[in-house]
Amino acid sequence: xxxxxxxxxxxxxxxxxxxxxxxxxxxxxxxxxxxxxxxxxxxxxxxxxxxxxxxxxxxxxxxxxxxxxxxxxxxxxxxxxxxxxxxxxxxxxxxxxxxxxxxxxxxxxxxxxxxxxxxxxxxxxxxxxxxxxxxxxxxxxxxxxxxxxxxxxxxxxxxxxxxxxxxxxxxxxxxxxxxxxxxxxxxxxxxx
Amino acid sequence: xxxxxxxxxxxxxxxxxxxxxxxxxxxxxxxxxxxxxxxxxxxxxxxxxxxxxxxxxxxxxxxxxxxxxxxxxxxxxxxxxxxxxxxxxxxxxxxxxxxxxxxxxxxxxxxxxxxxxxxxxxxxxxxxxxxxxxxxxxxxxxxxxxxxxxxxxxxxxxxxxxxxxxxxxxxxxxxxxxxxxxxxxxxxxxxxxxxxxxxxxxxxxxxxxxxxxxxxxxxxxxxxxxxxxxxxxxxxxxxxxxxxxxxxxxxxxxxxxxxxxxxxxxxxxxxxxxxxxxxxxxxxxxxxxxxxxxxxxxxxxxxxxxxxxxxxxxxxxxxxxxxxxxxxxxxxxxxxxxxxxxxxxxxxxxxxxxxxxxxxxxxxxxxxxxxxxxxxxxxxxxxxxxxxxxxxxxxxxxxxxxxxxxxxxxxxxxxxxxxxxx
Numbered sequence: 233x234x235x236x237x238x239x240x241x242x243x244x245x246x247x248x249x250x251x252x253x254x255x256x257x258x259x260x261x262x263x264x265x266x267x268x269x270x271x272x273x274x275x276x277x278x279x280x281x282x283x284x285x286x287x288x289x290x291x292x293x294x295x296x297x298x299x300x301x302x303x304x305x306x307x308x309x310x311x312x313x314x315x316x317x318x319x320x321x322x323x324x325x326x327x328x329x330x331x332x333x334x335x336x337x338x339x340x341x342x343x344x345x346x347x348x349x350x351x352x353x354x355x356x357x358x359x360x361x362x363x364x365x366x367x368x369x370x371x372x373x374x375x376x377x378x379x380x381x382x383x384x385x386x387x388x389x390x391x392x393x394x395x396x397x398x399x400x401x402x403x404x405x406x407x408x409x410x411x412x413x414x415x416x417x418x419x420x421x422x423x424x
Numbered sequence: 425x426x427x428x429x430x431x432x433x434x435x436x437x438x439x440x441x442x443x444x445x446x447x448x449x450x451x452x453x454x455x456x457x458x459x460x461x462x463x464x465x466x467x468x469x470x471x472x473x474x475x476x477x478x479x480x481x482x483x484x485x486x487x488x489x490x491x492x493x494x495x496x497x498x499x500x501x502x503x504x505x506x507x508x509x510x511x512x513x514x515x516x517x518x519x520x521x522x523x524x525x526x527x528x529x530x531x532x533x534x535x536x537x538x539x540x541x542x543x544x545x546x547x548x549x550x551x552x553x554x555x556x557x558x559x560x561x562x563x564x565x566x567x568x569x570x571x572x573x574x575x576x577x578x579x580x581x582x583x584x585x586x587x588x589x590x591x592x593x594x595x596x597x598x599x600x601x602x603x604x605x606x607x608x609x610x611x612x613x614x615x616x617x618x619x620x621x622x623x624x625x626x627x628x629x630x631x632x633x634x635x636x637x638x639x640x641x642x643x644x645x646x647x648x649x650x651x652x653x654x655x656x657x658x659x660x661x662x663x664x665x666x667x668x669x670x671x672x673x674x675x676x677x678x679x680x681x682x683x684x685x686x687x688x689x690x691x692x693x694x695x696x697x698x699x700x701x702x703x704x705x706x707x708x709x710x711x712x713x714x715x716x717x718x719x720x721x722x723x724x725x726x727x728x729x730x731x732x733x734x735x736x737x738x739x740x741x742x743x744x745x746x747x748x749x750x751x752x753x754x755x756x757x758x759x760x761x762x763x764x765x766x767x768x769x770x771x772x773x774x775x776x777x778x779x780x781x782x783x784x785x786x787x788x789x790x791x792x793x794x795x796x797x798x799x800x801x802x803x804x805x806x807x808x809x810x811x812x813x814x815x816x817x818x819x820x821x822x823x824x825x826x827x828x829x830x831x832x833x834x835x836x837x838x839x840x841x842x843x844x845x846x
Contacts, residue, residue: 254777254778255729255777255778255779255780256777256778256779256780257779257780258779258780258781258782258804259767259779261481261767262763262764262767262779262780262781262782263782265477265760265763265767266760266763266782266783266784266802267784268759268763268839268843269756269759269760269784269786269836269839269840269843270786270832270835270836270839270840271839272839272842272843273476273842273843273846277835277839278838278839278842278843279834279835279836279837279838279839279842280835280838281831281832281834281835282832282835282836282839308798308822308826308828308829308832309786309798309800309829309832312800312801312817312818312819312820313784313786313800313802313818315802315815315816315817315818316784316801316802316803316814316815316817316818317802317815321782381831381835385828385831
């Protein structure tokens with residue numbers, strides 16, 4: 233490649249430079265700004281079924297994008313869109329969103345379900361979704377403060393088997409009822 | 425790639441030969457000596473975002489947004505109002521006051537009457553505004569001269585959301601059961617490629633629920649369904665069998681307002697109780713006045729890296745009016761193009777190198793009250809051809825009608841309108 237560029241420089245000389253001003257490859261901001269049409273400015277989503285990306289764990293973002301891209305994680309539009317980005321670009325976007333300030337959405341939640349969800353959380357979830365879902369471990373996402381509707385869709389997909397779980401997660405949640413899942417969704421959504 | 429380009433630049437910068445060729449200094453953007461005033465024309469999908477991101481990226485730039493109305497109504501989702509999913513268009517209506525306050529944008533409600541590219545000034549109904557860079561995002565205008573006798577008060581286009589959309593819905597409501605709706609689709613390119621087929625679906629849904637025995641005849645000037653063909657055909661068969669009569673390669677060239685009929689190439693005549701004519705389109709009016717329109721007389725050629733007009737320096741054209749290569753004329757494209765444009769105006773004004781564009785499009789279409797489909801794409805510039813192309817693999821449509829996509833579509837419209845208005 234190095235040789236090719238030098239050849240180009242010699243062969244085309246001034247033409248290369250005068251034809252198009254030199255531009256740097258798409259920056260993290262350039263790549264990430266394009267996501268905001270669906271995920272909100274700086275990744276703070278205003279749409280109840282769309283996850284906020286602001287403040288998300290870098291490792292989780294990278295893992296999710298790569299699973300979308302390979303088809304390992306079933307998706308609607310993300311399976312197609314993820315194919316538009318290289319590993320390096322996915323890393324850049326992950327860095328960008330991890331640095332953005334997370335915004336709790338203040339979704340209306342059911343207080344009784346939040347209380348029940350807290351109990352379920354303590355029993356089944358807190359080892360990996362640390363600090364009431366505000367912190368992460370390895371490739372787990374930050375789930376605290378996400379939209380209720382988004383959490384419900386994802387938890388529904390875990391229960392139906394549409395979204396695959398790690399063995400660890402599957403073991404932890406195997407005794408949960410659908411009412412338990414619903415309660416945990418309310419609990420996470422209630423976190424600021 | 426980064427390393428290789430860096431080496432390339434080193435090579436250019438290093439040799440004495442480069443200097444004699446006049447290459448020295450070309451590795452970065454030329455030193456900018458102009459002012460920091462940007463005027464943005466148009467308060468829709470493109471203009472609001474250009475204004476906002478300019479200010480987000482560089483608060484030393486003074487931004488004035490000029491919009492003719494005191495509000496903006498989204499074209500995307502307005503078909504859902506025609507179908508009856510939305511009772512009104514209030515959820516599709518944005519104001520610009522919060523955007524102005526949050527980002528320090530000066531919003532002026534005025535009609536733009538002229539652009540003087542040499543003097544760098546915009547003339548409006550409320551005075552003259554000088555600019556260092558100008559962003560033009562005026563949407564579309566209709567080529568009504570190509571349809572003889574066309575009167576939008578009788579046969580609405582409803583292709584700019586607002587009173588026209590309300591008129592079309594009222595006409596549908598007033599139609600007798602067993603009536604005929606005629607929908608005319610122009611030759612591509614036009615605003616929102618899947619839009620006319622979504623509209624067909626939404627009107628058919630309305631007829632099925634409220635006007636038994638009615639049907640919709642679709643006269644498409646194109647040789648076939650332009651976008652998401654398989655999905656629309658599947659949805660139409662599933663939900664509206666016998667209601668939709670789709671006829672390809674039927675270009676409406678004349679209307680008979682008295683007899684409520686349209687003529688196709690001056691030969692066939694088709695009558696309707698309600699006639700919705702989406703006329704062929706071109707760049708917004710002001711783009712023509714300002715000399716931004718290319719040799720085709722319709723659309724504005726731009727540098728695909730920056731969206732700067734190839735015809736007028738320091739004027740940028742984004743959204744439906746521009747020729748953006750493979751990016752469709754959609755709301756999402758306009759949003760994405762606005763950010764690319766803003767990024768590179770900021771780069772220019774700070775004497776920094778330009779950033780290569782990366783853009784996204786996602787368009788949802790509703791087939792029924794609960795099902796939607798989408799088309800997506802990630803876009804970049806092919807530097808050899810100097811044109812915007814899709815990144816391979818990123819362009820595609822939904823595998824099937826999807827209730828989940830309808831749920832996501834509802835959040836898409838909420839997010840993109842929030843982004844434009846706050």
